[in-house]
Amino acid sequence: MNKLAYLSLILLILMGALALLNNCAAAQETIPAPDFLLTNLDGNRITLADFEGKVIFLNFWATWCPPCRQEIPGFIKAYENHKDDGLVILGVAVSDKENLVKAFVDRYEISYPVAMGDMKIIRDYEPGNAIPATIIIDRSGRIVHKHVGYMQQSQIEDIFQALSK
Numbered sequence: 001m002n003k004l005a006y007l008s009l010i011l012l013i014l015m016g017a018l019a020l021l022n023n024c025a026a027a028q029e030t031i032p033a034p035d036f037l038l039t040n041l042d043g044n045r046i047t048l049a050d051f052e053g054k055v056i057f058l059n060f061w062a063t064w065c066p067p068c069r070q071e072i073p074g075f076i077k078a079y080e081n082h083k084d085d086g087l088v089i090l091g092v093a094v095s096d097k098e099n100l101v102k103a104f105v106d107r108y109e110i111s112y113p114v115a116m117g118d119m120k121i122i123r124d125y126e127p128g129n130a131i132p133a134t135i136i137i138d139r140s141g142r143i144v145h146k147h148v149g150y151m152q153q154s155q156i157e158d159i160f161q162a163l164s165k
Helices: 003-025 066-083 098-108 117-126 153-165
Strands: 038-042 045-047 053-062 087-093 114-116 131-138 142-148
Touching: 045 053, 053 066, 053 117, 066 087, 066 098, 066 153, 087 098, 098 114, 142 153
Parallel strands: 053 087, 087 114
Antiparallel strands: 038 045, 038 114, 053 131, 131 142
8 A cells, every 4th residue: 555545544544533533523512401290100290390400320221121120229329329419210110000110110119219111201202212211410400421221230320420510
């Protein structure tokens, strides 16, 4: 390869890398979290404003979903470890009947709030076609991250710690 072709190739690679970095930076931009009105399993209303000033993990899940069931113990532990520090985990049950969700929450002793999801929150937050999906909202009420798939307790706590600084 001659020198000019080699330099052209390097320039092309650098331009591609810059474009990729710009796309990554754009993906990190935050947007205001849409308000929601859900009903928890006790029949009480829950809105985004109820959690003002806290870090919120909106976890979209279902009782029949194996990775959802697998990650719930980590969510429980992270919540118990950090709820007094401003961590909110809100389980948003999708594609289930309320009586099945209540039985599941009781059986697995889920200590964080759980509400029944509706089409509005799914449209507004766009968790995607796969569950579990977790939307993370910072203390100022902005969506800062979307995680599709299983989350480990350490991931939850690391993200919470980073947003608590």
